Amino acid sequence: MAASPFEIVFAVPMECKSCVDSIAQALKPVSGLTKFDINLDRNLVTTHGTIAPSEIVKAIQSTGKDAIIRGTGKPDSAAVCILESFDPKDIKQPVKGLARIVQVSDDSSIFDLTVNGLPQGRYYPSIRASGNLSRGAFSTGSCFYKLPAIDVDEPSNSSTTINSLGAASLQNNGLHDLYSGQSFLQAKLNICDLIGRSVILSKLENEITEDSLCGVIARSAGAWENDKQVCSCSGKTVWQERSDAKSRGVAV
Numbered sequence: 001m002a003a004s005p006f007e008i009v010f011a012v013p014m015e016c017k018s019c020v021d022s023i024a025q026a027l028k029p030v031s032g033l034t035k036f037d038i039n040l041d042r043n044l045v046t047t048h049g050t051i052a053p054s055e056i057v058k059a060i061q062s063t064g065k066d067a068i069i070r071g072t073g074k075p076d077s078a079a080v081c082i083l084e085s086f087d088p089k090d091i092k093q094p095v096k097g098l099a100r101i102v103q104v105s106d107d108s109s110i111f112d113l114t115v116n117g118l119p120q121g122r123y124y125p126s127i128r129a130s131g132n133l134s135r136g137a138f139s140t141g142s143c144f145y146k147l148p149a150i151d152v153d154e155p156s157n158s159s160t161t162i163n164s165l166g167a168a169s170l171q172n173n174g175l176h177d178l179y180s181g182q183s184f185l186q187a188k189l190n191i192c193d194l195i196g197r198s199v200i201l202s203k204l205e206n207e208i209t210e211d212s213l214c215g216v217i218a219r220s221a222g223a224w225e226n227d228k229q230v231c232s233c234s235g236k237t238v239w240q241e242r243s244d245a246k247s248r249g250v251a252v
Contacts, residue, residue, distance in 0.1 A: 086136030
């Protein structure tokens with residue numbers, strides 16, 4: 001099932017033409033990226049292609065610049081889910097990952113899943129019927145959609161490469177016995193059928209465990225729907241919010 005191209009808008013702090021040139025050089029070799037535009041005046045980078053948003057963020061970050069996803073896909077076609085652990089041992093750092101979801105056709109959506117700070121192994125993502133997190137993953141209800149898994153065989157000191165559907169392949173992130181990973185999934189699902197449900201990530205294929213990650217799926221902005229620079233609630237800039245998100249473990 002080939003993904004259809006979709007648009008992504010990133011906020012990127014740029015100061016001069018050298019910044020533009022370095023970002024362009026980083027994006028040109030990215031496979032799956034069909035075109036991009038860099039607007040120095042507005043500090044925006046717009047891409048069009050079939051690649052995971054997190055991979056484009058990594059390419060931009062390789063230049064020394066950061067990037068914030070400001071919108072993905074068409075209006076009402078994007079969603080996000082913050083994955084948290086409800087295990088008591090993770091109370092100080094509950095956020096373990098983020099899933100970005102973009103509908104790319106009438107009956108198909110892609111999932112860009114990033115996780116961090118987990119034991120190495122094989123993980124099984126699934127969509128659950130409910131968004132009830134009162135008892136963590138245990139209260140999310142029956143399985144609404146099961147995403148296929150892949151074997152984890154990446155060496156711990158190598159970069160993660162996801163080239164098929166399924167669970168996240170995990171690699172060492174510099175913490176003792178903890179790993180990070182990324183997976184780019186595609187499924188025959190519609191965004192309107194997902195909002196309010198939950199995503200879980202379990203070590204077991206058909207069971208929920210105490211340390212399974214979970215989060216509620218919520219709508220997010222489509223391309224060009226979010227031009228906010230300062231949050232009206234907190235008064236923080238998007239970059240201050242970015243720093244806060246990183247401190248909570250949300251990497252993308």
